[in-house]
Amino acid sequence: AKRAGRGQYRFFDQSLNSNSDIEEFHLEQAFADALRERQFVLHYQPQVCLDSMEIVGYETLVRWQHPDYGLLFPDRFIPMAERSGFVVPLGMEVIRLACEQLVEWQQQGLKAHPLAVNVSPIQLSEPGFCDRVRAEMERHGLAQDMLELEVTETAVLDEQAMENLNCLNDAGIRLSLDDFGTGYSGLAHLESVPVGKLKIDRSLISRICNSHDDSPVVSSTIILAKRMNLKVVAEGVETPEQLVHLKVAGCDIAQGYHLSRPIPAADVPHFHATFNRLQETG
Numbered sequence: 001a002k003r004a005g006r007g008q009y010r011f012f013d014q015s016l017n018s019n020s021d022i023e024e025f026h027l028e029q030a031f032a033d034a035l036r037e038r039q040f041v042l043h044y045q046p047q048v049c050l051d052s053m054e055i056v057g058y059e060t061l062v063r064w065q066h067p068d069y070g071l072l073f074p075d076r077f078i079p080m081a082e083r084s085g086f087v088v089p090l091g092m093e094v095i096r097l098a099c100e101q102l103v104e105w106q107q108q109g110l111k112a113h114p115l116a117v118n119v120s121p122i123q124l125s126e127p128g129f130c131d132r133v134r135a136e137m138e139r140h141g142l143a144q145d146m147l148e149l150e151v152t153e154t155a156v157l158d159e160q161a162m163e164n165l166n167c168l169n170d171a172g173i174r175l176s177l178d179d180f181g182t183g184y185s186g187l188a189h190l191e192s193v194p195v196g197k198l199k200i201d202r203s204l205i206s207r208i209c210n211s212h213d214d215s216p217v218v219s220s221t222i223i224l225a226k227r228m229n230l231k232v233v234a235e236g237v238e239t240p241e242q243l244v245h246l247k248v249a250g251c252d253i254a255q256g257y258h259l260s261r262p263i264p265a266a267d268v269p270h271f272h273a274t275f276n277r278l279q280e281t282g
């Protein structure tokens with residue numbers, strides 16, 4: 001990245017929006033360097049079951065530990081990675097990192113919990129994506145149900161995406177629909193996509209201000225999801241009031257700053273033990 005010099009910086013300058021060939025070139029160079037130098041790391045956000053108040057899994061969130069710019073969040077580089085196609089190798093790197101982490105925690109005797117990994121629609125439209133994910137899990141000796149893939153809805157899922165989704169589902173890899181309620185959400189979608197979980201987007205959860213039902217959209221979504229035998233996850237839970245409301249409304253799992261921010265891998269074992277002990281002692 002350093003080699004790219006001044007030109008490189010422009011990719012991180014929000015005010016510039018040029019797409020010149022030279023800039024594209026620098027960006028691809030920076031991404032390639034980052035991959036080779038293993039600058040991508042995962043942070044982990046706990047998902048908590050509202051019945052037992054126990055951690056039932058973690059969502060992995062990618063960060064770019066950039067030598068010059070520090071820790072970069074996905075909003076800064078995922079859109080560019082999607083435009084350039086780099087999101088495909090990056091996505092496989094993320095899956096590899098998640099598998100490695102699962103193996104490490106298993107070796108440390110940490111109770112096994114599945115990891116949820118975000119997948120871009122571009123990855124999903126790649127021929128052979130399903131096979132590559134399955135191969136990676138097998139290479140690490142992991143049970144297929146230790147991985148969950150979070151897919152976001154797009155206007156249309158092309159044939160290749162549907163093929164990958166069905167293949168992943170048949171293989172026993174869990175699928176969840178991320179950011180529900182934001183974009184193209186439609187009930188028709190839900191019936192054709194083989195997901196087992198629905199994640200209600202933070203923008204809907206943030207409308208819950210008290211523990212009464214002041215967000216009929218959220219409570220209706222939960223009822224709908226239940227009717228379709230889907231588990232429901234609430235994203236972006238920031239207050240105890242939201243947690244209470246969601247529990248009363250029948251939501252299964254919650255995730256958000258009120259429970260924990262995403263944390264580095266090294267902090268997970270301690271956080272996990274402390275959180276569950278807290279719940280035991282009330």
Ligand code: C2E
Pocket residue numbers: 045060061062073074075078087091094117118119120150178179202235236237238255256257258262
């Ligand atoms: P997402 O999958 O919907 O992930 C949830 C985002 O909300 C994360 O942001 C998380 O840190 C943040 N969040 C969680 N709880 C709260 C809360 O209570 N309040 C607020 N304000 N925010 C909360 P992050 O890590 O910046 O990731 C942003 C998006 O980037 C993700 O949205 C996902 O779409 C994408 N992303 C992250 N990792 C990957 C990846 O490995 N591959 C791909 N393709 N996309 C990824």
Ligand code: MG
Pocket residue numbers: 059118150178
């Ligand atoms: Mg997600």
Ligand code: MG
Pocket residue numbers: 178179199201235
């Ligand atoms: Mg989401």
Ligand code: MG
Pocket residue numbers: 179
């Ligand atoms: Mg999102």
